[in-house]
Amino acid sequence: MAEALAQVALTWSGKIWEAILGKVGEYLVAPIGLQFTYMFYFNYNLTELETQLEKLKTTRQDVEMGVDENHRNVRVVGSNVEAWLKSANEVTTEVGRIIQDKAEVQEGCLNGWCPNLKLRYSLSRKAVEKTEVVINLKAAGISYSKSSYNPSPAYMETITNGDFTGFESRRLIMEEIIEALQHDEINLIGIYGTGGVGKTTMVKEVAKRAKEDNLIDEVAIAVVGQNPDLTNVQACIADMLGLELGGKTSPIMRASLLRRRLLQDNKKVIVILDDIWVDQFDLHGMSTDLHGIGFPLGGANKNFKMLYTSRTRDLWHDIRTKKEIHLDLLSEEEAWRLFRQKAGDSTDSPDLKPIAEQIVNECGRLPSALVLVGTALSKKSGRNYTKQIWEAMLDRLSCARSTRVDEDPLQEVQEEFATVANALAKKNH
Numbered sequence: 001m002a003e004a005l006a007q008v009a010l011t012w013s014g015k016i017w018e019a020i021l022g023k024v025g026e027y028l029v030a031p032i033g034l035q036f037t038y039m040f041y042f043n044y045n046l047t048e049l050e051t052q053l054e055k056l057k058t059t060r061q062d063v064e065m066g067v068d069e070n071h072r073n074v075r076v077v078g079s080n081v082e083a084w085l086k087s088a089n090e091v092t093t094e095v096g097r098i099i100q101d102k103a104e105v106q107e108g109c110l111n112g113w114c115p116n117l118k119l120r121y122s123l124s125r126k127a128v129e130k131t132e133v134v135i136n137l138k139a140a141g142i143s144y145s146k147s148s149y150n151p152s153p154a155y156m157e158t159i160t161n162g163d164f165t166g167f168e169s170r171r172l173i174m175e176e177i178i179e180a181l182q183h184d185e186i187n188l189i190g191i192y193g194t195g196g197v198g199k200t201t202m203v204k205e206v207a208k209r210a211k212e213d214n215l216i217d218e219v220a221i222a223v224v225g226q227n228p229d230l231t232n233v234q235a236c237i238a239d240m241l242g243l244e245l246g247g248k249t250s251p252i253m254r255a256s257l258l259r260r261r262l263l264q265d266n267k268k269v270i271v272i273l274d275d276i277w278v279d280q281f282d283l284h285g286m287s288t289d290l291h292g293i294g295f296p297l298g299g300a301n302k303n304f305k306m307l308y309t310s311r312t313r314d315l316w317h318d319i320r321t322k323k324e325i326h327l328d329l330l331s332e333e334e335a336w337r338l339f340r341q342k343a344g345d346s347t348d349s350p351d352l353k354p355i356a357e358q359i360v361n362e363c364g365r366l367p368s369a370l371v372l373v374g375t376a377l378s379k380k381s382g383r384n385y386t387k388q389i390w391e392a393m394l395d396r397l398s399c400a401r402s403t404r405v406d407e408d409p410l411q412e413v414q415e416e417f418a419t420v421a422n423a424l425a426k427k428n429h
Contacts, residue, residue: 042120045127046102052134053095059138060088062145072242074260081144084137091130091137098126167334170202173327177206177307180323181215181270184302192313193327196368199309202327203272206307210270216305221272230293234258237271237294251292258294268303271295276310290316297321329365336360338367342374346386355390362397 063085070077101123173191180186191199207219220240222233234254238245243261248254262269280289290297295306297319308315316322330338339360340347347356359377363369377390 042124045124045131046099049095049127049131049134050099052131052138053092056088056134056138056141057092059141059145060085060092063088063141066145069242071264071266072261073244074257074264084141084144088137088141091133095130095134098123098130167330167338169328169331169334170198173202173325174206174209176325177202178209178213178215180325181206181210181305183323186321186323187301187305188297188316188319188322189305189307190313190315190322190324191307191309191327192311192324194329194366195311196364196366197327197329198367199327200274201367203274203307203309207270207272216268216270218267218269219272220269221274223274224276226275226277233273234294241269255292255294259291259296262294262304263296263301264303268305270305270307273306273308276308276315277312279315330367330370332365335363335365335370339363339370339374342371342378344378346378351387352390355387355394359390359394359397362394 063081067077067081067085101119177189177191180189191203193199204221207216207221210216211219218241220237222236224233231251231254235245238258238261241261243258245254245257248257262271290306296304297306297316313324313326329335336357339356343356346352359373360370363373373393377386377393
């Protein structure tokens with residue numbers, strides 16, 4: 001009886017110890033197995049981390065597009081969105097370090113054998129943990145993005161006949177304007193000169209150069225003219241800056257919104273007002289200046305610059321942060337080179353060269369006139385017809401200069417060329 005009881009006790013004791021040791025084994029084996037998993041699935045874990053990081057970057061790009069759209073329209077971005085972007089940037093940097101360390105592990109491997117098991121284990125474990133962080137962060141970011149956004153404003157296409165900007169007289173003026181743009185105490189630059197001298201071409205080429213040299217981030221242009229529609233001027237500038245004026249019809253509200261957009265600290269902006277005639281404008285029956293339209297001049301902001309072109313000197317003489325630059329006629333040599341470039345080699349023929357030289361003189365060394373006449377004359381074929389139309393053009397230009405000395409020289413050239421071309425076209429039909 002005693003032996004039987006002892007046997008039962010021994011059996012139960014063995015089962016108890018077996019249960020205890022089994023549990024201990026589970027707690028010991030599971031972590032060891034997980035550690036081996038980190039090492040064996042090293043490549044998979046790192047690849048999965050890289051995949052999830054790319055998805056996070058896509059979501060971050062969507063959120064940034066929304067932030068940019070809000071900034072362009074002078075809207076406040078929520079602090080939760082800014083905090084998410086900060087976290088996304090920090091995590092992206094951290095994951096980048098892990099991926100860089102992956103290369104170090106792989107460089108130490110030979111025929112699949114990697115002696116640095118400690119680093120392999122550590123990186124694989126970090127990859128698994130960071131993958132979960134990336135997935136959760138991406139899921140949170142989706143709520144801050146949307147399916148579509150207004151596109152960023154396209155850069156102003158510089159469609160100019162910039163052939164003459166390479167001439168020495170123009171190069172020097174361009175350098176002077178570029179230097180003024182970089183001067184902190186100057187935010188209003190006026191380019192003045194007679195009609196057809198190339199003011200519009202010059203400011204567009206300056207904007208192109210400033211953009212290429214990273215002197216500015218954004219550029220907008222509007223034509224003002226003799227009878228300006230200032231509401232339209234505001235709209236043109238706003239459109240090119242990606243600013244939605246929406247249904248705001250109040251001049252004060254539109255000007256305020258435009259001014260706030262131009263004063264944003266994170267963007268360097270150039271606004272070009274082409275063909276200015278007066279320094280006071282009529283805006284819905286009220287007389288106003290540039291500030292009243294929405295252009296912040298004379299302040300402490302160093303990121304906003306304005307260029308304007310005019311035939312008149314000394315506009316806005318009370319603005320101390322202004323610089324005026326005179327754009328003069330081409331030199332005689334430059335005028336001849338430009339005309340020859342446009343009219344072609346026929347200008348060198350003995351029967352046409354004397355006429356060509358006189359036409360250049362009658363064009364008054366105005367680049368626009370030389371380009372207009374030279375380009376048009378180059379298209380006339382046949383020796384007799386060519387000489388005939390060149391002589392007719394010379395006669396009309398000479399007559400126009402002697403009878404209408406007070407009028408716009410470029411307009412005279414345009415009108416006289418149209419008259420000659422139409423007359424000869426009818427004659428030859």
